[in-house]
Amino acid sequence: MENNEPNLDAxxxxxxxxxxxxxxxxxxxxEATVSDLAAPHDMGLPAFMKHLSVLEAAGLVKSDKVGxxxxxxxxxxxxxxxxxxxxxxxxxxxxxYAQLDDLVAALQGEKK
Amino acid sequence: xxxDLQFQFLADVPGHTLRIKREFAGxxxxxxxxxxxxxxLEKWFAPKPLKTKTASMEFREGGHWHYAMYDDEGTEYWGWxxxxxxxxxxxxxxxxxxxxxxxxxxTDLPVADWVITFEEAGDRxxxxxxxxYGSPEGLQTVIDMxxxxxxxxxxxxxxxxxxxxxG
Numbered sequence: 001m002e003n004n005e006p007n008l009d010a011x012x013x014x015x016x017x018x019x020x021x022x023x024x025x026x027x028x029x030x031e032a033t034v035s036d037l038a039a040p041h042d043m044g045l046p047a048f049m050k051h052l053s054v055l056e057a058a059g060l061v062k063s064d065k066v067g068x069x070x071x072x073x074x075x076x077x078x079x080x081x082x083x084x085x086x087x088x089x090x091x092x093x094x095x096x097y098a099q100l101d102d103l104v105a106a107l108q109g110e111k112k
Numbered sequence: 113x114x115x116d117l118q119f120q121f122l123a124d125v126p127g128h129t130l131r132i133k134r135e136f137a138g139x140x141x142x143x144x145x146x147x148x149x150x151x152x153l154e155k156w157f158a159p160k161p162l163k164t165k166t167a168s169m170e171f172r173e174g175g176h177w178h179y180a181m182y183d184d185e186g187t188e189y190w191g192w193x194x195x196x197x198x199x200x201x202x203x204x205x206x207x208x209x210x211x212x213x214x215x216x217x218x219t220d221l222p223v224a225d226w227v228i229t230f231e232e233a234g235d236r237x238x239x240x241x242x243x244x245y246g247s248p249e250g251l252q253t254v255i256d257m258x259x260x261x262x263x264x265x266x267x268x269x270x271x272x273x274x275x276x277x278x279g
Contacts, residue, residue: 009248012124089130090121095159097119097134103146103155104138 007058008085014058019043020051024060024074031073034063118238128251130243140230143237144201147228150177157181162189167215173198178215192217193226203229208243222250 014020023037038048052072055061063072118135136143146152150169158164158181167178177193192211198204206226210218217223222245231238245251 008252086121086123089123092159093121093132093134094119096156097136099156099159100136100143100146101117103152104136104142107142107146107152108138 010058034070128245132241140237
């Protein structure tokens with residue numbers, strides 16, 4: 001089943017942490033193993049795995065274990081749906097305010 | 113839109129609020145009128161291709177605005193705004209609910225508290241709008257509804273999204 005309506009609350013919670021944002025930015029470049037992703041971060045593996053599980057629970061990251069190596073990748077469906085919601089909201093308000101700009105200009109033109 | 117006019121759109125889902133800041137190229141009394149006079153408000157409140165119509169409006173504390181945004185096919189999105197507190201040209205607060213043509217509230221959808229403030233900035237005016245959906249579930253409901261309507265959209269990048277979230 002494809003779910004295009006992620007739980008935005010979980011997504012925002014996941015993105016609220018700098019370690020998790022750094023992981024997402026690293027994964028933008030392509031999939032990576034857990035040990036590679038953990039290497040730049042000054043924390044133990046159990047703590048790092050907790051961050052990964054938050055990202056997975058939010059649907060932002062998916063992982064796959066082959067033998068002893070777990071590889072992570074971005075889950076594009078969730079990212080796209082989240083970004084789309086933002087863009088729609090921004091576009092709605094921009095459209096609304098563009099009309100107010102026109103009205104403000106017209107009203108000031110009338111005075112002159 | 114003039115490109116030099118400030119625009120900021122922030123969503124805080126854990127805090128269940130939207131915060132929108134926008135600058136307008138006009139004096140504060142004029143911008144205030146555009147928000148609070150029916151004949152002006154109707155001209156801009158619904159973004160294209162939607163239009164706005166009013167069933168009834170009384171801009172005073174305890175008054176309300178019963179309105180619809182509608183499209184050319186006749187689809188109407190009704191809303192009911194109660195005016196709670198008004199401090200002329202400075203700010204006003206409202207409670208905004210989804211409604212129908214009779215004005216009956218839609219209790220399946222969340223009610224939002226709006227605070228709108230107007231700040232003079234030279235010959236310009238900065239308007240800040242804070243919309244509080246009361247709970248993360250309330251905001252989630254609105255988000256899910258927006259996604260179902262699936263307005264066509266372009267995508268921002270992950271970097272943009274992270275910048276938005278950091279505020």
